[in-house]
Amino acid sequence: MPKKRILSGMRPTGKLHIGHYVGALENWVKLQNEYESFHLIADYHVLTTSLDTSDVYENSIEMLIDWLACGLDPIKSPMFRQSQIKEHAELNLIFSMLITVNRLERNPTLKDQIRDLNIENVIYGHLGYPVLQTADILLYKGNAVPVGEDQVPHIEISREIARRFNNQYGDVFPEPEALLTKFSRLTGLDGNAKMSKSLGNTILLCDDVETIKQRMKKAAIDPNKIKKDTPGNPDACTVYSYHKKFNDENIGEIDSDCRNGSIGCFDCKMKCAAKISNFLEPIIEKRKYYESRIDEVKDILHSGEIKGRKVAEETMSEVREKMKLG
Numbered sequence: 001m002p003k004k005r006i007l008s009g010m011r012p013t014g015k016l017h018i019g020h021y022v023g024a025l026e027n028w029v030k031l032q033n034e035y036e037s038f039h040l041i042a043d044y045h046v047l048t049t050s051l052d053t054s055d056v057y058e059n060s061i062e063m064l065i066d067w068l069a070c071g072l073d074p075i076k077s078p079m080f081r082q083s084q085i086k087e088h089a090e091l092n093l094i095f096s097m098l099i100t101v102n103r104l105e106r107n108p109t110l111k112d113q114i115r116d117l118n119i120e121n122v123i124y125g126h127l128g129y130p131v132l133q134t135a136d137i138l139l140y141k142g143n144a145v146p147v148g149e150d151q152v153p154h155i156e157i158s159r160e161i162a163r164r165f166n167n168q169y170g171d172v173f174p175e176p177e178a179l180l181t182k183f184s185r186l187t188g189l190d191g192n193a194k195m196s197k198s199l200g201n202t203i204l205l206c207d208d209v210e211t212i213k214q215r216m217k218k219a220a221i222d223p224n225k226i227k228k229d230t231p232g233n234p235d236a237c238t239v240y241s242y243h244k245k246f247n248d249e250n251i252g253e254i255d256s257d258c259r260n261g262s263i264g265c266f267d268c269k270m271k272c273a274a275k276i277s278n279f280l281e282p283i284i285e286k287r288k289y290y291e292s293r294i295d296e297v298k299d300i301l302h303s304g305e306i307k308g309r310k311v312a313e314e315t316m317s318e319v320r321e322k323m324k325l326g
């Protein structure tokens with residue numbers, strides 16, 4: 001039995017934060033041993049919310065460095081830019097005929113983005129975001145897509161498009177499934193449901209000890225825990241949700257110390273900051289390695305693009321054949 005395939009990706013918005021790691025990247029690294037993996041830098045998708053492309057290349061390299069620093073292995077997991085493989089655009093066009101505008105307007109991830117970014121007029125390409133994402137996944141016949149929770153509605157659309165294509169032209173594509181982690185969504189420092197660069201509530205994977213402490217000081221806590229010794233409710237506290245992920249071995253103690261008022265929020269935050277820094281230490285080390293070897297990073301990208309392109313070309317000829325186009 002050949003290994004099943006993974007295709008996943010992220011938009012290159014620059015350096016990644018711990019929400020990216022917890023929501024997706026951790027899973028990518030683990031799964032690259034079980035699946036044949038492909039990872040995409042979704043640089044065309046950036047255009048859905050910003051037409052300024054001047055930083056896209058640099059941001060792509062920064063993101064790639066974070067991926068490598070977290071343990072993605074370029075031999076097991078080719079990594080490539082969407083814009084460098086023309087088949088993404090080609091399959092996107094075909095898929096855009098297989099889904100209705102109505103269906104795309106019902107996409108809750110789009111609605112959230114419109115609200116968060118105060119978008120007044122939605123561009124055509126933004127509405128079509130999940131269609132391009134479907135092309136990304138299905139060009140590589142991805143069976144599984146490890147992503148954060150906010151992406152699940154997109155994968156549902158991908159399944160519908162795959163089904164529609166297969167019914168119309170014959171079986172080519174698998175119906176991809178989202179693979180979620182236990183912490184598929186990490187709360188932002190301010191308590192917002194999502195950690196996101198545009199909301200300014202992140203801890204970056206490259207943040208040093210001092211920065212993390214400073215960021216942590218501002219983290220949202222149970223608003224009723226007014227003084228150091230007031231009993232608190234950990235379930236209403238963002239810091240506690242980070243302890244759950246990064247300090248799991250002491251979670252019982254943190255929980256009871258908070259509830260009986262024997263720990264103040266400042267101390268609790270500093271404990272959490274130390275745990276996060278510990279966790280990030282090896283990632284930061286590896287990041288430094290790649291930062292000083294940018295040529296090696298670029299080589300990794302180019303060989304990823306050669307491998308990706310080969311698969312994408314094969315799928316596109318199969319599509320053209322089934323559709324009797326050419």
Ligand code: TRP
Nearest residue numbers: 007008009010011042133136137
């Ligand atoms: N929409 C994804 C995100 O925001 C990025 C993405 C683009 C993607 N293409 C993909 C994810 C294909 C998984 C599969 O982060």
